[in-house]
Amino acid sequence: GAGVSQSPSNKVTEKGKDVELRCDPISGHTALYWYRQSLGQGLEFLIYFQGNSAPDKSGLPSDRFSAERTGGSVSTLTIQRTQQEDSAVYLCASSRDVGSGANVLTFGAGSRLTVL
Amino acid sequence: AQSVAQPEDQVNVAEGNPLTVKCTYSVSGNPYLFWYVQYPNRGLQFLLKYITGDNLVKGSYGFEAEFNKSQTSFHLKKPSALVSDSALYFCAVRDENTGNQFYFGTGTSLTVIP
Numbered sequence: 001g002a003g004v005s006q007s008p009s010n011k012v013t014e015k016g017k018d019v020e021l022r023c024d025p026i027s028g029h030t031a032l033y034w035y036r037q038s039l040g041q042g043l044e045f046l047i048y049f050q051g052n053s054a055p056d057k058s059g060l061p062s063d064r065f066s067a068e069r070t071g072g073s074v075s076t077l078t079i080q081r082t083q084q085e086d087s088a089v090y091l092c093a094s095s096r097d098v099g100s101g102a103n104v105l106t107f108g109a110g111s112r113l114t115v116l
Numbered sequence: 117a118q119s120v121a122q123p124e125d126q127v128n129v130a131e132g133n134p135l136t137v138k139c140t141y142s143v144s145g146n147p148y149l150f151w152y153v154q155y156p157n158r159g160l161q162f163l164l165k166y167i168t169g170d171n172l173v174k175g176s177y178g179f180e181a182e183f184n185k186s187q188t189s190f191h192l193k194k195p196s197a198l199v200s201d202s203a204l205y206f207c208a209v210r211d212e213n214t215g216n217q218f219y220f221g222t223g224t225s226l227t228v229i230p
Contacts, residue, residue: 031216033218035220041222042220042221042222042223043160045218045219048217050216056216056217091160093159093160104150104162105150105152105160105218106162107160107161109157109158110158110159
């Protein structure tokens, strides 16, 4: 597609429920990142996918968080048993092969999660 | 460890005046440096980048940034601020040695006063 598409744009859920956030990257972009942006905070790295390589999960805050990327394209970030502190905007970004430092990240508009 | 610092949470400037948003970084190898802007309820948009070559980089919307290796800085500048420049600005760095990770600063909120 023309840009990075994220859905839903807004999600309100109750504490303890599971949520899934979807990211559709730009066609041909092999690298995909998830970040979390909390109110008044910067961007917190969550997870990174590059082609068929094992993902870099070093930023996932707990085992309630997981992500997958099917067929090297669409990615789903899953948060199980949501907590109020999970409330944030979840940003997805994609890039061409990051082997070249010149490549930049293109961000989606984000999914705003509110846990009541 | 790799990191980015944006020392000012908030910058206010009068319309028509020059603006500067500060960024310093720490990496082990040569840095790749980026600036992004975020408008309300939007994702981040790429403004400009420094990879190699000329230390003064020009980007979108009249913005420019100067890479200063000795001061490990990459400040964002614009000669004449517009009210529409009001937004949240993020500096980011990639380390040529670690490659994959982008490290973002905490952001600077710019307000241009009419």
